[in-house]
Amino acid sequence: MLSLNQRVPSYLKAIAPYQPGKPIADIARAYGFQEDQVVKLASNENPLGMSPKGREAMLKAAGDLGRYPDGNGFGLKQALARRFGLSTQTITLGNGSNDILELVAHAFLAPGKESLMSDHSFAVYALASQAVGATLVSVPAQSHDLGHDLDGFAQRISDNTAVVWVANPNNPTGSFIPGARLESFIAGLPASVLVVLDEAYTEYLSEDETYPAFEWVQRYPNLLVSRSFSKAYGLAGLRVGYGVASAEVTDLLNRVRQPFNVNSLALAAAEASIFDDDFLARSAELNRQGMQQIQQGLQGLGIGWLRSWGNFLLIDLQAAHPTVPGAGVRVYEALLSKGVITRPVANYGLPGYLRVSIGTKNENEAFLKAMPFALESLMTLRAHAS
Numbered sequence: 137m138l139s140l141n142q143r144v145p146s147y148l149k150a151i152a153p154y155q156p157g158k159p160i161a162d163i164a165r166a167y168g169f170q171e172d173q174v175v176k177l178a179s180n181e182n183p184l185g186m187s188p189k190g191r192e193a194m195l196k197a198a199g200d201l202g203r204y205p206d207g208n209g210f211g212l213k214q215a216l217a218r219r220f221g222l223s224t225q226t227i228t229l230g231n232g233s234n235d236i237l238e239l240v241a242h243a244f245l246a247p248g249k250e251s252l253m254s255d256h257s258f259a260v261y262a263l264a265s266q267a268v269g270a271t272l273v274s275v276p277a278q279s280h281d282l283g284h285d286l287d288g289f290a291q292r293i294s295d296n297t298a299v300v301w302v303a304n305p306n307n308p309t310g311s312f313i314p315g316a317r318l319e320s321f322i323a324g325l326p327a328s329v330l331v332v333l334d335e336a337y338t339e340y341l342s343e344d345e346t347y348p349a350f351e352w353v354q355r356y357p358n359l360l361v362s363r364s365f366s367k368a369y370g371l372a373g374l375r376v377g378y379g380v381a382s383a384e385v386t387d388l389l390n391r392v393r394q395p396f397n398v399n400s401l402a403l404a405a406a407e408a409s410i411f412d413d414d415f416l417a418r419s420a421e422l423n424r425q426g427m428q429q430i431q432q433g434l435q436g437l438g439i440g441w442l443r444s445w446g447n448f449l450l451i452d453l454q455a456a457h458p459t460v461p462g463a464g465v466r467v468y469e470a471l472l473s474k475g476v477i478t479r480p481v482a483n484y485g486l487p488g489y490l491r492v493s494i495g496t497k498n499e500n501e502a503f504l505k506a507m508p509f510a511l512e513s514l515m516t517l518r519a520h521a522s
């Protein structure tokens with residue numbers, strides 16, 4: 137008889153589990169810090185926390201947790217429809233936008249089908265594809281920004297391609313595809329290929345960089361736009377995101393969705409946050425200033441980075457330290473010992489890079505203060521190696 141393990145499909149066993157940013161409590165325990173001495177710049181969270189309006193609505197909803205949430209998310213869908221001029225028939229709510237990505241995989245992928253992603257792009261595209269037995273095709277990145285090579289994507293489309301994942305801005309590279317280029321790519325795809333345009337960081341774009349993705353959904357029935365409340369809206373811990381697509385695609389996603397996939401607190405907080413323009417503007421401005429602060433600090437240390445359109449920066453340790461293998465993990469570990477959590481990205485095929493999320497002024501300062509020590513550890517290694 138087959139053992140339990142033998143019954144599990146080999147494509148499931150081949151999955152490398154997602155590696156999240158380390159929690160503050162873990163590092164405090166491991167290195168003997170108080171939790172408030174640890175700075176976490178590892179998961180592209182909002183350093184301002186959540187919107188005050190969202191918090192107020194969430195606390196109110198906390199009074200009635202004995203009941204199931206509204207499984208259709210009526211209030212939040214209405215709010216999104218009003219905010220962006222959408223029909224509620226085109227909105228799917230998710231337990232984080234991660235959930236939307238998984239719903240897409242369940243509805244559109246299966247063994248024998250392929251999905252395409254860029255070499256250095258969000259890990260969940262691979263996980264969601266592999267979990268349903270689909271074949272993941274990784275398209276080599278552009279060399280200048282490590283971002284999506286859309287011509288390369290177009291060349292890899294085959295009869296088996298069912299889903300194309302495009303993150304804009306992209307995580308972890310921070311790269312950005314201008315709207316006009318993106319639209320011509322979508323327009324050129326076969327109508328049988330679903331494009332997932334993942335806009336988790338779109339709220340950080342300046343006005344002249346934004347493009348009308350929701351209008352494109354009306355023009356291209358094979359386009360799904362996913363968005364998150366975890367980043368600029370500061371609701372990462374509540375888990376809420378949404379997808380916008382044709383009514384037909386939305387209906388398919390609804391069939392594979394858990395009946396109550398978004399909890400009551402998340403629904404209430406998101407519904408109130410979506411109209412908190414003041415909080416959104418403050419978040420974007422803090423990000424702009426912090427980005428500048430970190431770049432100036434890195435410049436002073438002779439370290440380069442890739443231009444980023446998100447709330448994080450991909451630091452290039454390789455250029456200054458080409459002889460140290462796995463420089464990203466080494467600098468990450470040295471920073472941990474100083475109570476600063478960043479994100480190594482070797483699992484994204486980028487062992488010579490380190491991703492740092494933009495924090496408050498003080499958090500960014502703590503990171504920059506610890507960096508000379510962390511870089512010193514690379515020097516020591518180099519001296520030993522030579």
Ligand SMILES: Cc1ncc(COP(=O)(O)O)c(C=O)c1O
Binds near residue numbers: 234235
């Ligand atoms: C590009 C991208 N998409 C989606 C997500 C998922 O975010 P969430 O599930 O919190 O909405 C992330 C999170 O880091 C991301 O970087």
